[in-house]
Amino acid sequence: MVRDERPSSYHQGFLQVRQLNSGDIKAVCAMFRDGVVLEMGEQVVAFGERGALSEMRSLKCVSLPVESAWSRAIHEHGKSTSDKPLDPSQPVLIANFFAEAGASVAVNDAVELFGLLSFDDPMLPSPERGAGDSPPAISAFPVQHDEMRLNVLLYEDLLHTHPALPLDKTRILSMSREDGFSFVRVRESLMELLKFCLNGDALGAEYLLLHLISSIYARADDQAIGNFPLNLTGMPQDVTFVKRLLGTLENILTQLAVFPMSIATLNSALMAPKMTEVPGTIDNELLPGLLQLPKHTHLALDELGMDTGTLNDTGCRNLLALQKLVSDQKLDFNFLFGQTIPFLMDIPVLVLSQGKSLVNCRCIVPLSPNGAAVDCAALDEEIIWQIRQYLVTVRFLDYEIPPEMREAIVNKFVTSRKADRSISPDDLHQQLELARYMTISHGEVVLTQQRWDEVLHLESERSRRLKETGIR
Secondary structure, eight states, X not given: OEEEEOOOEEEESEEEEEETXXXXXXXXXXXXXXXXXXXXXXXXXXXXXXXXXXXXXXXXEOSOSOOOHHHHHHHTTTOOOOSSOOOTTOOOEEEEEOTTOOTTOOTTOOEEEEEEEEOSOTTSOOTTSOGGGOOOEEXXXXXXXXXXXXXXXXXXXXXXXXXXXXXXXXXXXXXXTSTTOOHHHHHHHHHHHHHHHTTTOHHHHHHHHHHHTOOOOEEETTEEETOOOEEEESOOSOHHHHHHHHHHHHHHOSOEEEEEOOHHHHHHOOOSOEEEEOTTSSOEEEEOOTTOOOTTOEEEEEOTTOOSOOOOHHHHHHHHHHHHHHHHOEEEEEOGGGOEEEEEOOOOEEEEOSSSOSSOOSEEEEOOOOSOXXXXXXXXXXXXXHHHHHHHHGGGOOOBOOHHHHHHHHHHHHHHHHHOTTOOHHXXXXXXXXXXXXXXXXXXXBOOHHHXXXXXXXXXXXXXXXXXHTOO
């Protein structure tokens, strides 16, 4: 993941080098390397027409901040791995993009890089030679000591982080058409798994499933279209219940970050990245925040440990950052002198609470458990694997609303609003979002009357529960 960006610099693509004894001149490529080491008796005489300066981008990259244990195990070729999240103080890799490449790569992006790795300083003498025998070296750009650098040859944006699926959308969808994979069957298995985790609550499981496949697919009028934060309220004060639910989500998602909300954690955590000055230098560095996550990382806010107390200034800022992420899918990066810059995010947020949450979610579902739960470890591993594939694949399905359905939806909304003035355009917007996710969750690409009726039924049941519990 790209965590920060250094100021742009310039590099020399080619050098004209003369052999002093023979007088021969040759062109030496200076790209994709830290510097050029001259042979004995050589001297740079010109840069030449081909040696025009080009911009070079240097990005600070780290491993994915959070990654599920099963995903890391595949990346590590089956090696043993712990369930602990990656250390936020992990080493930083400086990725250098030459010849104006990497212009589309931005902070928070997840990228796959291939290039030439180096650790040493190109200006230092080689360990095989004495300092007096070392030929002169010309640094292609400023280099800090003890810095891990990658001179990038190839790169690719990660559309997803599933370690066993291709990055190409067409190939992902073609895999879903292979024998043995059925959207309907996998959806049924996932529903059963989520119902077990919620002690038999089918309504809560349905909303949770739609939440898990949600993502931002457009932005209009400063709104994140596709944003579907979910608040499951009425959670039992049972550590086992929550642990089982979060453990199941971690077992089927590639990336799940969990933040236990309490007065103490809100008052002490650094949610949003913050720019600070590096002591003894004129440089600045960006301290990573807990919410600086690549797109499609799922975030679970556990409020069951929330106690009474007073939020300090840090706590209030953190709560505002969480609310802005949930509502607008934006995260303000705090730069020097009080300046903030909003970065666009795509982080599905799940809030677990007993009562009304501190973080306002557009969709609140009071739970109504009515059955026993079973351990997800008892499920067939092939089914779990297909569920992991399903949660990635459905995001790439196309979707459309046919003209006749558009007309029927508008007419129904107008009629319903005349009968009940409390119905707002926001309600219609949520119904349309749910209709999209309901449709693609079945592997379909066109909204039908059946799927629309299923959404209206879900919203009716949810409204009934909200009235019964008195939550607004």
